[in-house]
Amino acid sequence: MIISHQIIVIGGGPAGLNAAKYAANAGADVGLIDSGLRLGGQYWRHTGNAEVDESMHHNFDQGSLLMDAVNANPRIEVYLESQIWSASVINNMIILRTKDQTFQTQRLIIATGAYDRSLPFPGWDIPGVMTAGAAQALLKGNGVIAGQSVVVAGTGPFLLPVAAGISSHGGNVVGVLEAAKRLSWAPKISVLIQNPSKILEGIGYIKSLRKSKVEMRFGQAVVAAHADEDGLLESVTVANIDKDFHVKSTYLLKCDVAAISWGFTPDTSLAGSLGLKQGVRNDGSVIIEVDKDQRCTHSHSEVEIYAAGESTGVGGSDLALAEGAIAGLATAHSEKSSSQLRKLRHRAQKFADVLLQVYPVAAGWKSWLTPQTLICRCEEVTYQKVREACEELNARSARDVKFMTRCGMGMCQGRICTRNVSDLFDSEDHDRILATYRPIITPITLGELAQEGLL
Amino acid sequence: MISFTFNGVELKGQSGQSVSAALLVNKERINRYARFSGAPRGLFCGIGVCFDCMLIINGQPNLRGCLTEIQPGMIVEVQNDH
Amino acid sequence: MNNNPDVIIIGAGVIGVSTAFALSTAGLKVLILDRGSVASGTTSAGEGNILVSDKEPSPELDLALRSRDAWFEINEEIGGGFELEAKGGVVVAQSDAGIDGLRRLTSAQRKSGIDAQDITGNDLHELEPHLSDSITVGAYYPQDAQCQPMIATARIMRAVKAHGGEFISGTTVTSILVHGDRVGGVETNKGRFSAPIVINAAGTGAGQIAELAGSYLPIAPRRGFILVSAPAPQLIFHKVYDADYVANVASSDETLQTSAVVEGTKSGTILIGASRERVGFNTEIDFSILRILARQAIELFPILAEIQLLRAYRGFRPYAPDHLPVIGEDPLIKGLWHNAGHEGAGIGLAPGSAQLLSDAILGKSSFMDATAFSPTRFSRAGAK
Numbered sequence: 001m002i003i004s005h006q007i008i009v010i011g012g013g014p015a016g017l018n019a020a021k022y023a024a025n026a027g028a029d030v031g032l033i034d035s036g037l038r039l040g041g042q043y044w045r046h047t048g049n050a051e052v053d054e055s056m057h058h059n060f061d062q063g064s065l066l067m068d069a070v071n072a073n074p075r076i077e078v079y080l081e082s083q084i085w086s087a088s089v090i091n092n093m094i095i096l097r098t099k100d101q102t103f104q105t106q107r108l109i110i111a112t113g114a115y116d117r118s119l120p121f122p123g124w125d126i127p128g129v130m131t132a133g134a135a136q137a138l139l140k141g142n143g144v145i146a147g148q149s150v151v152v153a154g155t156g157p158f159l160l161p162v163a164a165g166i167s168s169h170g171g172n173v174v175g176v177l178e179a180a181k182r183l184s185w186a187p188k189i190s191v192l193i194q195n196p197s198k199i200l201e202g203i204g205y206i207k208s209l210r211k212s213k214v215e216m217r218f219g220q221a222v223v224a225a226h227a228d229e230d231g232l233l234e235s236v237t238v239a240n241i242d243k244d245f246h247v248k249s250t251y252l253l254k255c256d257v258a259a260i261s262w263g264f265t266p267d268t269s270l271a272g273s274l275g276l277k278q279g280v281r282n283d284g285s286v287i288i289e290v291d292k293d294q295r296c297t298h299s300h301s302e303v304e305i306y307a308a309g310e311s312t313g314v315g316g317s318d319l320a321l322a323e324g325a326i327a328g329l330a331t332a333h334s335e336k337s338s339s340q341l342r343k344l345r346h347r348a349q350k351f352a353d354v355l356l357q358v359y360p361v362a363a364g365w366k367s368w369l370t371p372q373t374l375i376c377r378c379e380e381v382t383y384q385k386v387r388e389a390c391e392e393l394n395a396r397s398a399r400d401v402k403f404m405t406r407c408g409m410g411m412c413q414g415r416i417c418t419r420n421v422s423d424l425f426d427s428e429d430h431d432r433i434l435a436t437y438r439p440i441i442t443p444i445t446l447g448e449l450a451q452e453g454l455l
Numbered sequence: 456m457i458s459f460t461f462n463g464v465e466l467k468g469q470s471g472q473s474v475s476a477a478l479l480v481n482k483e484r485i486n487r488y489a490r491f492s493g494a495p496r497g498l499f500c501g502i503g504v505c506f507d508c509m510l511i512i513n514g515q516p517n518l519r520g521c522l523t524e525i526q527p528g529m530i531v532e533v534q535n536d537h
Numbered sequence: 538m539n540n541n542p543d544v545i546i547i548g549a550g551v552i553g554v555s556t557a558f559a560l561s562t563a564g565l566k567v568l569i570l571d572r573g574s575v576a577s578g579t580t581s582a583g584e585g586n587i588l589v590s591d592k593e594p595s596p597e598l599d600l601a602l603r604s605r606d607a608w609f610e611i612n613e614e615i616g617g618g619f620e621l622e623a624k625g626g627v628v629v630a631q632s633d634a635g636i637d638g639l640r641r642l643t644s645a646q647r648k649s650g651i652d653a654q655d656i657t658g659n660d661l662h663e664l665e666p667h668l669s670d671s672i673t674v675g676a677y678y679p680q681d682a683q684c685q686p687m688i689a690t691a692r693i694m695r696a697v698k699a700h701g702g703e704f705i706s707g708t709t710v711t712s713i714l715v716h717g718d719r720v721g722g723v724e725t726n727k728g729r730f731s732a733p734i735v736i737n738a739a740g741t742g743a744g745q746i747a748e749l750a751g752s753y754l755p756i757a758p759r760r761g762f763i764l765v766s767a768p769a770p771q772l773i774f775h776k777v778y779d780a781d782y783v784a785n786v787a788s789s790d791e792t793l794q795t796s797a798v799v800e801g802t803k804s805g806t807i808l809i810g811a812s813r814e815r816v817g818f819n820t821e822i823d824f825s826i827l828r829i830l831a832r833q834a835i836e837l838f839p840i841l842a843e844i845q846l847l848r849a850y851r852g853f854r855p856y857a858p859d860h861l862p863v864i865g866e867d868p869l870i871k872g873l874w875h876n877a878g879h880e881g882a883g884i885g886l887a888p889g890s891a892q893l894l895s896d897a898i899l900g901k902s903s904f905m906d907a908t909a910f911s912p913t914r915f916s917r918a919g920a921k
C-alpha cells in the first residue's frame with residue numbers, strides 16, 4: 001500500500017512533534033512516522049502509565065501537552081511502530097519504506113535524533129556496561145532501574161538526570177564520574193546565565209543527588225570493566241585523568257551497572273540515500289547540514305527536504321523544539337513570522353556549542369585501549385586488528401578498515417564503532433561522512449523486501 | 456503482570472515493558488553470546504542502535520530485546536550461534 | 538621518495554596490484570599510484586568469486602583456469618590470510634531451454650579441461666540442502682573458488698612492498714607524459730613521476746587514462762547491486778546461480794538484466810546478486826532492483842525469505858564492448874601498457890592477466906596466446 005501526505009515528518013521526538021504541530025497548524029496535511037511504540041522520542045520516552053511517567057520526568061507536562069496536541073490534531077496522521085528502513089527520490093517523489101508499507105511525499109522533515117556516543121575501553125562489552133541513555137530509557141520507558149549499584153560516568157550534563165533518576169527511584173548510585181574538571185563551566189558563566197531554566201534544572205538534579213548522598217567526582221573516567229565468573233559486570237577501574245584524558249592514577253569501584261555517556265552521535269541515516277549534504281562538527285560528529293529555515297541541500301529539483309533536532313547536531317530538547325517549529329513553518333510555506341523562534345534557536349544553539357567546549361572528549365581515550373580491546377562489538381574486531389590493517393595493509397580510513405577487518409560490517413552497521421575508527425585515523429571530513437553511508441537503515445527480511453506492489 | 460518464558464523458565468514482566476527490561480527485573484542480564492568468542496552480551500544502547508541485545512523471540516533470531524514489547528506467553532531464548 | 542621506478546602502475550585495484558606483484562617478483566622496481574587507497578575502487582565491490590564455471594571454451598576460459606591455480610600459488614607465497622577457499626560452484630537450470638543449454642555448456646567445458654559434473658535430484662540437494670524442491674537439474678564445479686578481494690589485494694600489496702615496490706595513495710593521475718610516441722611518466726596532484734613504462738590499471742577509469750595519453754580504449758561502467766544478509770549459521774555452502782547468469786554476463790544489452798546468484802561466505806553472511814545495467818556512474822540505489830534480486834534468491838532458496846537483509850551496495854564493472862579484458866601494449870603509445878576491462882571477473886582473472894602482461898613487458902613467452910586481449914582490436918578510428 002502506498003500512503004501519501006503533503007508533508008511527512010520522520011521522528012516523534014521533540015523536534016518531530018513540534019514540526020508536525022507547526023506544519024499542521026499552518027494548514028498542511030501531515031504524516032508523522034516513528035519507529036517506537038509511543039511518541040516522545042528520547043527526551044519524552046514514557047511508559048504510557050501516567051503516574052509512573054509523571055514521577056520519572058523533569059518536564060513531562062510540556063511533553064504530554066505537545067503529544068496530546070499532535071494526537072488530537074485532525075490534520076496529523078501518526079504512524080507508530082513504523083521504522084523507515086530506506087528512502088530514495090523517484091520521479092520527483094520522496095519514497096519512504098517501512099517493512100510493509102510505502103510512504104510518498106514531496107516535502108519531508110527529518111527529525112531522527114541522536115544516540116549515545118560510546119568510547120571503547122577494555123571490558124566495555126561485558127553485560128552491565130551500558131550507555132547512560134540505556135539506563136535512562138530503562139527508567140523512563142519501562143520504570144526499571146538498571147542495576148543494584150550503578151556507576152554513572154562519562155561527560156556532559158546528561159549524567160545528572162540519569163543519576164538523579166536512578167537514585168530518586170531507589171537505585172544505589174555508587175558514583176557519578178564526570179571527566180571534565182569541577183569548574184569547567186566558569187569561563188562560560190555568561191552563557192549559563194542566559195539560560196536560567198537550565199541552571200534550575202541542573203540545581204534540581206544536584207539537590208536530588210545530595211539528598212540520596214550520591215557523590216559526584218570530577219576529572220575521572222571509567223577506563224576498564226571487569227566481569228565476575230558468570231561474565232557479568234563486577235567492578236570498574238576508575239582513573240583520574242588529565243585534560244587530554246590520559247590516566248594519572250586508578251582505583252577499583254564495585255558495581256553491577258556502569259552507565260556511560262560521552263555525549264551523542266546524530267542519526268543521519270536518511271541523509272546518505274537521499275543525497276543530502278552533510279558536514280562535520282568540531283567534535284567529529286557527522287551532521288545533516290541545514291540553512292536558516294532548516295532546509296537541506298540536495299540536487300532533487302521538485303522536492304523539499306528539511307531536517308530538525310539532533311540529526312542536525314546535538315543540542316538538547318529546547319534546541320530540537322525550536323528547530324522543529326521553524327522547519328514545520330517553512331515546510332508548510334507558512335507566512336507566519338518565525339523571528340521569535342529564531343531567537344530561541346539562536347540562544348539554545350549557543351548553549352549547545354558551549355556544552356561541546358565545556359565537555360570535550362579528548363584524544364587520550366585512545367591510550368585506554370589494549371591490543372585485545374574490541375573496537376567493533378558486532379564483529380568482535382580488536383584494536384590490534386585495526387592497527388594491523390593500518391600498519392600492514394595500508395588502510396587509511398574507516399571504510400578501508402571495514403573491508404579489511406569487518407570492523408563496522410556487523411548488525412549495527414558501524415553506528416557504534418565508525419565514529420571511533422574515524423577518530424583513530426584522525427579522518428578528514430569526507431571520509432567521516434562516507435563512513436556513515438547506510439542505504440539500508442535497519443534490517444528487514446528478504447521476504448519483506450521481495451514483496452510485490454511496493455516501490 | 457505478564458508471564459513469558461526465558462530459556463524455558465517462566466518469568467513475569469509488566470505490560471508495556473521491553474523484553475530486555477523485563478529480563479533485567481528478573482536479574483537476567485545475558486541476551487546473547489557473541490558469535491566468535493562466545494562472550495556474553497546484554498543491553499547496551501537501550502534504544503535499538505547497537506544490536507547487542509538480540510534474542511530469539513518466538514523462534515525468530517536477531518530480534519532486539521530493547522525494542523520488542525513483552526507479550527503474554529512469549530517464548531524468549533538466549534541467542535547463541537548467530 | 539621514488540628513486541626512478543622501472544614501472545609506474547596507475548591503479549591499486551586487484552589488477553594493478555597483481556601486476557605489480559608479477560613485475561616486482563621479476564625484479565622490477567614498481568611504483569603504484571592510486572587516487573584513493575588500496576582496493577578502494579571496483580575491487581571493494583567484488584564478491585571475490587574465482588570462477589571457471591561461467592565461461593564457455595574461449596581464450597577467457599584459458600585465462601580463468603590459469604588464474605584460478607595462480608590464486609592458490611599466491612596464497613602459498615604470501616602466507617594466505619585472505620579467505621581463499623575452493624568452495625565449489627553449483628549452477629542450476631529451471632526451464633527446459635536452460636537445462637539444454639547447461640548440459641551443452643558442461644559438455645563443452647569438460648573438453649576444455651574443466652571439472653564440470655552434471656547432477657540431478659538428490660545429489661543436487663545433498664550439495665545444497667535448502668535449494669527449492671522444484672529445482673532438480675544442475676551442474677557442480679569443484680574448481681570454483683572464492684576469496685575476500687580487498688584483503689587479498691591489500692595482502693598482495695604488502696608483498697609488493699616487501700619486494701621493494703612503492704605505493705602512494707591519494708594520488709590522481711592528471712596527465713600522461715608522452716615524448717613523440719613514447720611514454721615518459723605521469724603528472725599527478727602530487728607532482729610528476731617518470732618511468733619508461735606506465736601501466737594503465739585504472740579500472741573504470743582506464744578509458745580516461747588512454748585518452749590522457751592521446752590513445753583510445755572503450756571501457757565503460759556496468760553497474761551491479763549486491764545484497765548482504767545479516768550473519769547467520771551456514772545455510773548455503775557453494776556459489777549457487779541460475780544458468781541464465783551465463784547468458785546475462787555475455788549480453789551486450791544496455792538495459793537491466795538480473796539473475797540469481799547466491800552464496801554463503803566464511804563470515805556467515807550471504808551475498809545475493811547479480812544485476813547488470815549500463816547507467817554510467819549513477820550511484821543511487823535502485824530499490825526495485827533490490828526487490829527483484831530478493832525474489833530471485835528466494836525462488837532458489839525459499840528459506841532466505843526469513844533471513845535479514847543487512848546491507849546493499851553497488852559497484853561498477855569496467856567493461857569493454859566485447860566483454861574481454863584489455864591486456865597488452867597500446868597500439869599508439871610505446872611503453873604504455875593496459876591491463877583493464879575485466880568486467881565482472883577481474884578478481885578471478887587478476888593473477889593470470891598480471892602474468893600475461895608481465896611476460897609481454899619482459900619479452901617472455903607466456904602460458905597462452907594473448908592476441909584475443911590485445912588493445913589493437915579496437916578500431917583506430919576511435920583514436921584522437
Ligand SMILES: Cc1cc2nc3c(=O)[nH]c(=O)nc-3n(C[C@H](O)[C@H](O)[C@H](O)COP(=O)(O)OP(=O)(O)OC[C@H]3O[C@@H](n4cnc5c(N)ncnc54)[C@H](O)[C@@H]3O)c2cc1C
Binds near residue numbers: 036044132158267
Ligand atoms: C537514550 C537517550 C536518552 C535521552 N534522555 C534524555 C533525557 O532524559 N533528558 C534530556 O534532556 N535529554 C535526553 N536525551 C537527549 C535527547 O537526544 C534530546 O533531549 C532530544 O530528545 C532530541 O530530540 P530530537 O527530536 O532531535 O530526537 P529524538 O528525541 O531522539 O527523536 C527521534 C525519533 O526519531 C525516531 N526515528 C529515528 N530514526 C527513525 C526511522 N528510520 N524511522 C522511524 N523513526 C525513526 C526515533 O524512534 C525517535 O523517536 C537522550 C538521548 C538518548 C539517546
Ligand SMILES: Cc1cc2nc3c(=O)[nH]c(=O)nc-3n(C[C@H](O)[C@H](O)[C@H](O)COP(=O)(O)OP(=O)(O)OC[C@H]3O[C@@H](n4cnc5c(N)ncnc54)[C@H](O)[C@@H]3O)c2cc1C
Binds near residue numbers: 578762853
Ligand atoms: C557488484 C560486483 C560484483 C563483482 N563480483 C566479482 C566476483 O565475484 N569475481 C570477480 O572476479 N570479479 C567480480 N567483480 C568484478 C571485479 O570487481 C572487477 O573486475 C575488478 O575489481 C576490477 O579491478 P581493477 O583493478 O581493474 O579496478 P579497480 O578496483 O576499480 O581499480 C582501479 C583503480 O584505479 C584508480 N584510478 C582510476 N583512475 C585513476 C587516476 N586517474 N589516477 C589515479 N588512480 C586512478 C581507482 O581509484 C581504482 O582504485 C564484481 C564487480 C561488481 C561491481
Ligand code: FES
Binds near residue numbers: 499503504509
Ligand atoms: S540494546 Fe542496543 S539495540 Fe537493544
